[in-house]
Amino acid sequence: MAVKFSNTFLLRKLHQLTGIIPLGMFYFVHLWTNSAALNGAKVFDDHVQDIHNFPYLLLIEIFGIFVPLVFHSVYGILISAEAKPNVLNYGYVRNWFYLFQRATGIFLFFFLLFHILNFRFGLIPGLNLIPVAGNADKAYSIVSGEFQITWVMVIYIIGILATAWHLAYGFFLFAVDWGIVIGEKAQKVVLYGCLSLAVMLGVAGINAAFAFVRPCGLLPTALCEEPHKAETNAPKKF
Numbered sequence: 001m002a003v004k005f006s007n008t009f010l011l012r013k014l015h016q017l018t019g020i021i022p023l024g025m026f027y028f029v030h031l032w033t034n035s036a037a038l039n040g041a042k043v044f045d046d047h048v049q050d051i052h053n054f055p056y057l058l059l060i061e062i063f064g065i066f067v068p069l070v071f072h073s074v075y076g077i078l079i080s081a082e083a084k085p086n087v088l089n090y091g092y093v094r095n096w097f098y099l100f101q102r103a104t105g106i107f108l109f110f111f112l113l114f115h116i117l118n119f120r121f122g123l124i125p126g127l128n129l130i131p132v133a134g135n136a137d138k139a140y141s142i143v144s145g146e147f148q149i150t151w152v153m154v155i156y157i158i159g160i161l162a163t164a165w166h167l168a169y170g171f172f173l174f175a176v177d178w179g180i181v182i183g184e185k186a187q188k189v190v191l192y193g194c195l196s197l198a199v200m201l202g203v204a205g206i207n208a209a210f211a212f213v214r215p216c217g218l219l220p221t222a223l224c225e226e227p228h229k230a231e232t233n234a235p236k237k238f
């Protein structure tokens with residue numbers, strides 16, 4: 001009998017766990033760093049430099065990000081291939097959510113390949129060719145240069161929204177599958193919590209992306225440090 005990856009208990013648990021720790025944790029830190037761009041190029045570059053100063057950074061990247069990411073993506077694609085979507089038979093909202101979970105996962109595999117080659121390594125022909133790694137002082141200008149290109153910005157916005165959904169709904173699936181939230185009522189409350197988290201992650205992520213093309217992103221400049229400083233330091237006209 002053929003082995004079904006989706007039935008392999010230990011691998012399945014490991015797949016769920018890697019989505020939360022370390023990948024979910026990484027994303028919160030990443031969003032925080034990207035949001036530093038709201039306060040200008042120097043603040044963002046300094047945040048990137050602080051990360052580059054971590055001891056054992058390469059080992060953290062390899063074993064804390066790349067290995068779990070490859071396992072989580074490849075195993076996720078294998079179980080998606082085995083899943084039989086039943087939204088057409090049963091139009092329940094949760095079936096659609098389950099389908100989105102798989103669809104965003106497959107999209108994120110390609111998005112992250114593009115994103116990591118684009119920024120971490122500077123290896124996408126025709127786009128930025130300077131890796132952010134080793135060039136923290138140019139990090140803001142590298143990202144900002146890419147985000148001036150409309151199609152690149154559109155891909156990042158879709159990537160941010162896909163991540164927001166995949167991570168937040170992933171928390172819900174994890175809580176149910178690991179028996180953390182059991183009753184029907186409790187599951188409903190946690191589901192609403194996770195959907196709200198998806199909205200917050202989406203809005204904060206898009207705002208961070210716009211901070212690379214406009215001071216303070218989509219917020220009024222009075223709410224951010226650098227544009228505010230520039231205004232208060234400007235010579236008075238009268």
Ligand code: HEM
Pocket residue numbers: 027030034048061065069112115116119120131132133139143156159160163205208209
């Ligand atoms: C506003 C949107 C984003 C910006 C500006 C951004 C920026 C960057 C930059 C500059 C790097 C290279 C870091 C370095 O080499 O020091 C990077 C790496 C990375 N990003 Fe993003 N990113 C964004 C969205 C995302 C999203 C939605 C994900 C989804 C999970 C993601 C996942 C990653 C991963 C896995 C890496 C590799 C980490 C590493 O090399 O240590 N990013 N990002």
